[in-house]
Amino acid sequence: MVQAPAPSAAATPARSLGRDLAGFALIALAGLAGYWLFPDNLAFLTRVISVALLVLSLDLIVGYCGIASLGQAALYGAGAYAAGIACLNGVTEPFLLILIGAAAGAVTGLLMGTVMLRAHGLPQLVLSIAIVQLLHEAANKLAWLTGGSDGLAGMVPAPLFGLFEFDLWGRAAYLFGLGLLLVVFVALKLIVRSPFGMVCRGLKEDPLRISALGISAFPVLLRMFVISGAVAGAGGALGAIATQVVGLDSLSFELSANALVMLVLGGLGNLYGALIGTVVFMAVEHIVAAINPFHWMTLVGALLIAIVLFAPRGLSGTLDEAARILTRGQRRAGP
């Protein structure tokens, strides 16, 4: 690696593999550091991981395909409710519950994609809102299944590997979540690097050229919706397992909007931005809300304005910029 050539826009496979390995290692280290440094905050940190999966899934759609969505919680909530309902009906194995959540998210993603891909731009955004609102309403009405506005409670997932309980201290839940996040992250890196991921990017940058190559956009984007749904659904299932409750909020416009804010805050289209955005936003919110629970909204608002003004490419973009200056990499990266 020492004598590797100067970085170019299209990194060689070997080099990008090295970077990715280092990236995964850092995420794992950061996660473990969180475990050792804040053993009393694990419930919160697990929530962060669960939401991070949601934001990652949104990055696939917004960052890689250029489809704005304010309804991503539809996929997250579908996973959460599916896992919750399964758990109450005797399926308590946590790994199985995650799979159930991912499957439910994927199916919802398929439906949502089918509808949303009919429009572009603002109307598309509105479709995403309408879908999440409809599902929210449906979950409220189907009280016999979802618990309605009282939410689903009383689920008891089986101990992890039959050994570690999902208890008050939340250690098992956190490490379980961290493992899930790493696996998902590796899988997503592979997917966005694959030819399929490249086509998605191409559709975002220049749909005309891609269609000139004889590639039809709809099935490609729909596939990404399904993948995104699976990731969001797994995140929802993780939330359900860790907290043992599911509420209507997991299927809400507010959560969708928050996810988008976190993603834009972190930076679009590189997966790391999704993680950074989630951690920073939730940590700021958590700390400011704890210091002053009555007026945190103003501060979070000011933070958002500052980000747009001073860090237009999101935090990850700004960090890249800083890193480039630090490492004297004068070459401008590609578009």
Added chain:
Amino acid sequence: MKISRRNFTGLAGALALAGTFGLGGAAAAETIKIGIIGPFSGPFALQGKNFQAGVEAWLAQNGKSVAGNEIEIIYRDLPTANPQQARALAQELIVKDKVQYLGGVYFTPDALAITPLLKQGNVPLVIFNAATSAIMTSSPLVVRTSFTTGQTTTPLGKAAVDRGIKKFVSAVTDYGPGVDAEGTFKKAVEAAGGQVVETIRMPLNTTEFSPIMQRIRDAGAQGVFAFLPSGPPTLGFVKSFNDTGLKQAGVKLFATGDLTQESDLPALGEAAAGMITGFHYATSHDSEANRKFVEAGEKAIGGPGQLTFPAVGAYDGMYVIAKMIAATAGKQDAEKAVEAVKGLAWESPRGPVKIDPETRHITQTIYLREVAKDAKGNWINKEIQSFPEQKDPGLAK
């Protein structure tokens, strides 16, 4: 190896994570901590502020120590019903802040998310508001100082029929508490010989009520029972009731006190005049204890006109917690603490109250009130009839 850009961002993420929690630190855990969870921001911020006002009114009157133990209040914001966040907050209060008592909780789903933690955390939960009967059965370590919907609608239904009205329409917000209210009111009306001819459930975010009023008109009822969560929709409902001429046509409007909470009364004003509600507390309640409470509460909330029912739940909740602390001599023992307040009776600002030893829910007087002007020309909920010692019918065996 050079620091590549990707690595750098990942590293920064780790640093951000590390930096943000550095502030936490461990505090000397000698004082007794009480964690209060409530909606201190967001659309229900007023209710959360009332929690705080109730707690602070109690502290102002009784001091910050109980039986020689210093107490410290930790507020945690939960803006809207969000059970996952509720659970994470409660978990953190128990594990990190090491609270001995949990209090507050405005919404039912949040309460249901917290109750499974209590046993393991050895922490009692004193609910200041969340009003669904079922919460009490979800853990033996829960005590409630607010009310339940059924508790207020049952006497209301009877009183409504006693006023000679036989035919009702019920219009409730379509969510758990609304459905509860509809059921309990209907039961009470039918038991008293009346009839609910139509039940309407309105979506949560409705603000335009004229179509609902049209339905009420079509049903030809003499009385309307309404339940909506406190906030903007109540104003729209009551105004619509007037605007569409139902009030002039002589239709009587009955509701739970949520619709006419004192902070909304100036806005409702004339439109709500004559409206009959059933509730456990009015800030205008005539007693020495209440005058003192209202004075301290308004001081805490920062002015008159904002104090309303969650404050009294919080104030009495603090009373209960103080009794628990005294009974356990400051030691953490959730079961003993809850045991100690079973059957506890005292004079609350709302009147005489008692913690029912069976259900751990508060037994209290429910008042029938009419919206009217007081001597100074302010709109109040004027108490016109009282139903003493009401238990929660939803928990009665």
Added chain:
Amino acid sequence: MQTALSIALDAFAYGMALFIICIGLSLTMGLMRLVNLAHGAFAMIGGYIASYAVRNLGLGYGFGIVLAVVGTVLIAVPLERLLFRRIYDRSELSQVLMTIGITFCVIGITNYFFGPTLKTIPLPTELAQPIDLGFRSIAGHRLFVIASGLVVAGGLWFLIERTGFGIHLRAAVENAPMSRALGVRTELIYAASFALAIGLAAFGGVVGAEFLPIEPYYALRYMVTFLVVVSVGGAGSIPGALVACLLLGAIDVTGRYLMPDFGNFFFYLAVILVVCAFPRGLMGRAQ
């Protein structure tokens, strides 16, 4: 029949109230290409000013409206200079992020200064009285809202299609550099149309307060409704916005009458169907 007429009248009034509030947003989104999610926040500021003027200062209702419009615009102008101007040519996502941030700030600040309680704007007696129309009585202010909506629609159409300002505005939207080269001061045009949009928001906030009550969370509570209505109509189109408001208002109101339990289903189902059938909005411009 009477019932149907009665419902139609209610739906019309509700749709008009929506229209007055939303048309400003439609203009900013369609003509200035600015996704201003803080639009509702300005409507709310207008409502607060009017409420303060009428309730606390004892001024007349009409005066309250004027004060609300002027006051809100005065608050918005420095914001336009400092914040909005920097995001006119940025991506939609940046615009969304910043305007959500502004909304949060406005909510926090209003909550701090005015408290979380509901604020009403007392109506003059002529508007507060129910008026008997023969088949039913209707509140006077509903007729006032309908009239205001028609005036706003007509006035805007005239302004944009028939005046010099309108020509400059359309030119600036079509091709800003070219308009500048031809001597159109686009910055001024943008500032003026921004002020117009904000003024309309404030006006809508005041006259619509009987439908959408004024409280600090107003700005977020109705954000989605406003955004949905504007997109369904097609951003930038006055007739589109009008049709969308009336259509969605009618669906909402009749849905709530026929099956109140499923009120929201009708609304959002209609949105999905309309957007699928007209992906650019009912009368949206080709992009």
